[in-house]
Amino acid sequence: MLSMTTAAIDPDALRKKLFDAAAGGYCAFEGWVRNENDGHTVLRLEYEAYEPLAIIEGDKIFAEAKREFPFLHALCVHRTGMLEIGDCAVWVGVASPHRDEAFRACRYIIDELKVRLPIWKKEHYADGHSGWVNCERCAQHGRAGSPT
Amino acid sequence: MKTITVRYFAMFREHAGVAEETLTLDVGTAADVFECTKERHGSAEPAGHCKVAINDEMADWSAVVSDGDTVLLFPPVAGG
Numbered sequence: 001m002l003s004m005t006t007a008a009i010d011p012d013a014l015r016k017k018l019f020d021a022a023a024g025g026y027c028a029f030e031g032w033v034r035n036e037n038d039g040h041t042v043l044r045l046e047y048e049a050y051e052p053l054a055i056i057e058g059d060k061i062f063a064e065a066k067r068e069f070p071f072l073h074a075l076c077v078h079r080t081g082m083l084e085i086g087d088c089a090v091w092v093g094v095a096s097p098h099r100d101e102a103f104r105a106c107r108y109i110i111d112e113l114k115v116r117l118p119i120w121k122k123e124h125y126a127d128g129h130s131g132w133v134n135c136e137r138c139a140q141h142g143r144a145g146s147p148t
Numbered sequence: 149m150k151t152i153t154v155r156y157f158a159m160f161r162e163h164a165g166v167a168e169e170t171l172t173l174d175v176g177t178a179a180d181v182f183e184c185t186k187e188r189h190g191s192a193e194p195a196g197h198c199k200v201a202i203n204d205e206m207a208d209w210s211a212v213v214s215d216g217d218t219v220l221l222f223p224p225v226a227g228g
Contacts, residue, residue: 031228048158049227050220052204078227090228110228118199119227120158132159134224135193 001074002058002113004051006081009088018073023095027102029110031090033083037133041126047080047089050118054078061112069105071096076109078119149174150215154185159223163189178202179209181219197224 011030018026033045062074074094083089092110096102113119121133149172156164164185171188175181178200186192200207201220213219 047227050157050222053201053206053220054227057206114228115225117225117227118157118201118222119225120223121226122158132223133226134197135159 002076004049004078004080009077009091011091014075014093018093018095020072020095023072024097025099025102026095027106028093029106030088033085033087033089035085042123043126044124045083046122048120049080054117057116061109065105065108069101071101071105153218155220157222160221163191178207178211
């Protein structure tokens with residue numbers, strides 16, 4: 001199950017939700033805000049999402065992962081709003097009887113959500129400019145002349 | 149002519165200067181709507197990098213739009 005939040009992600013609390021006596025392993029991925037991208041010093045990130053469709057697409061990704069790599073439980077939480085360097089932007093956790101399904105399902109979920117969910121990321125740079133990640137023209141435009 | 153409500157997100161919203169607008173357009177498909185908005189707001193992003201939804205359901209660019217539909221234009225995504 002995928003959810004979106006404007007609050008700080010608490011990995012320990014999420015991990016506890018996955019506990020199951022039948023689970024022999026658990027795998028998690030945390031995506032953190034880093035201070036550099038493509039040679040530019042990044043000060044903070046801003047995430048925007050269209051939650052109604054993100055949830056629906058997230059459900060599809062989880063169903064695909066479960067079909068391919070049968071697991072017991074999986075959760076994903078994605079941040080929206082303004083994030084600082086080091087903040088956890090996304091957390092994915094999977095519990096399964098054996099480790100292989102947990103590793104593979106976790107990888108599948110994070111890889112798919114990055115390219116399929118209606119979520120956008122705006123980088124704010126040290127030089128005062130900003131740019132939407134993966135929006136080529138916009139990133140160029142932003143770096144060239146629209147300080148924010 | 150069809151009355152179409154267009155919703156913009158992220159970069160598209162910044163280009164358009166509005167989050168949503170209702171337009172009267174001579175269009176057949178979602179791709180036609182996208183082209184109209186690109187001309188209107190001077191955006192150059194290729195449709196192939198973007199996604200579209202009609203009335204809150206993901207759609208293909210070739211999907212037919214009807215009078216009264218809401219078309220959601222999603223620029224290239226970057227979750228995670």
